[in-house]
Amino acid sequence: MSIEVISLSKQFGTFTALHNVSLQVHSGELLALLGPSGSGKTTLLRVIAGLETADSGQVLFHGEDATDQHVRERQVGFVFQHYALFRNMTIFENVAFGLNVRPKKFRPTQQEIRDRVMKLLHLVQLDWLADRYPHQLSGGQRQRIALARALAVEPKVLLLDEPFGALDAKVRKELRSWLRRLHDDMHITSVFVTHDQEEALEVADRVVVMNEGKIEQIGTPDEVYEQPSSPFVYEFLGNVNLFHSRLHHGRAWIGDIEVAAPEHADANELAAIAYVRPHEIEVERAYKGEAAMAARVIHVLSVGPIVRLELVRNNDEDKTPIQVEISKERFRELQLTKGDEVFIKPRRLDLFPSQKNSANNTVQAT
């Protein structure tokens, strides 16, 4: 089941929660809505579900207008952050609930319900908990049951709002890969809301980055991470260093470093910000003749195979630390300790003119 969202807008009083949002969810896709708190993710999900009405725009399910369809007719399954299991029902009864409340003529037989529920409990690997009550389960187990319950009515679309938000980091990670496998097995179309970049990048086929009720970028995890289309996406997705820069006739300067910026051939003394990921910075002990920035090591943190360095530039009034990531091997070669002087150079950077924050171009440091 594909979903198409066309020019959705939604106001709450004078506040614009969604501003002309359009997007396509392909059949069988797992799509993440990612953005900071208040960016409109939940509102968009609720409009798709039919739990909220938009002021304007349309939602199509499999090409058919569902805008005026009631939530029950849309055949969507939900899972929310806080497990909404019925406390006085066993796990089995919870999962069977959606089937048991169907009008008699649409209700499967008790044997069919039993088979379907046990199959789902097996799928979420918790069939051994069928007779327990929700309070006897861990948070992660309860979320898996919530998912089994959502799937019991065979929805065409699964909508998940921060489904693992209330769980600790380790359980979250486990459930992430488990959700991915389950999604692939079920051939269902799923949309999930998260404010956790890692979760979105790891699980989703495509990521929709939202900010202030608008879509900033839609792309595969690689696309949004490697080619952010705006400073917002750059800063929201992972660590990034910002350097003040100057653009002029297709060249850019960051301190003494000059790089080619052919996309800005028309720029005439334009202020810009250069965005550089921590792993895209080369570190040398000694000055090697080519332009580089002198900096001092102020902090060293070893994390598994990676070493994170914090540096400050020598000739810069702005003392914001520069984050650098190098391999442990490279760190050993350099034999760095706190206080050492080094020379750094961006390997790859993206330039966004300060006045016109929409254009971006990847350039190779020369």
Ligand SMILES: Nc1ncnc2c1ncn2[C@@H]1O[C@H](COP(=O)(O)OP(=O)(O)OP(=O)(O)O)[C@@H](O)[C@H]1O
């Ligand atoms: N029923 C409502 N009445 C008034 N304002 C609302 C209502 N629902 C949402 N909003 C506002 O709309 C904005 C978007 O909310 P929404 O819940 O969609 O954001 P979100 O991106 O899901 O955020 P979070 O990650 O915090 O859940 C917020 O500023 C919120 O305060």
